[in-house]
Amino acid sequence: MYAIVEIAGQQFKVSKDLKVYVHRLANEEGSKVSFDKVLLVDDNGTITLGAPAIEGASVEAKVLQHLKGDKVIVFKKKRRKGYKKRNGHRQYLTQILVEGISTTGAKKAAPKKEAAPKKEAVATEEAVEAPKKKAVKAKKEDTQE
Template sequence: MYAIVEIAGQQFKVSKDQKVFVHRLAAEEGNKVSFDKVMLLDDNGTVTIGAPAIEGASVEAKVLQHLKGDKVIVFKKKRRKGYKKKNGHRQSLTQILVEGILASGTKKTTAKSESPKAAKATKSADDLTLIEGVGPVAAEVLAAAGITSFAKLAKTKADDLKSILEASEAKVSHLDPTTWAQQAQLAADGKMDELKKLQDELNGGKAI
């Protein structure tokens, strides 16, 4: 049995006992996580396709470790404008172990070590550092304000985001959140190609 599931804005083909690297999750190492955006299920040849997700289906997993990927060079250049920018980037990742795939209608249980409230919070958390201009520190500030998903960020006005940043003791008041909601909406909708195209036109999250 395998499933096609969306995790932190990416789609993966997973099966039981498989280890997968995904964009950084908010859950702590050792915690159980659940993902309910299951697009497709194949149970011994019986295929179920969601519209877009299969109601009641989920992928249950355990967080093994948080780490960073290999360093990549990001180079931006604009013709005839004299603009060049070179940065290094290491993607924040989380390794998870798929412990089970629940089909629609299957009873779901929660691990005793994790409360239902914590499980719900983990399930809805996204990696906000995918938004250009939001670093790990800013992501923690947003999470402390209750903004832990792309959908929540997309619904938050730029002025409110600026107030959150300025009120924090962390050194994030200089950040410009003008485009964060727009980027977050694309991420929430799974439009990662459009998000990348938009980010190519930004500089640190700000429109050039």
């Protein structure tokens, strides 16, 4: 069983007992956190898709630790001009452990039904054509007189 969930503005594919690095969360280390914006749930081949999110579904997780990501160096240079700029960045991250995916109250997608032709539409067309025929007959009678 897996789910696509939105955490801190990013979408992640998560399953039970999976460790995930996400953007820094405000929760304390060791605390539990719940994410309600579940976009898709796959339960052994039964897919439930949200529009945009599945109501009643949630992902439960535990905050393991707060840390910083790898250093990224941004280096800008313009040749023959003596212009060089060096800048670095380290993203603040939170490591979480997914403890479970809950789908209580989530509605399963119903199988699609084939569209049958509407009988009302046929009756409506006949109702529209009948006055036209009467108008044509009346016009022919007027021209014959």
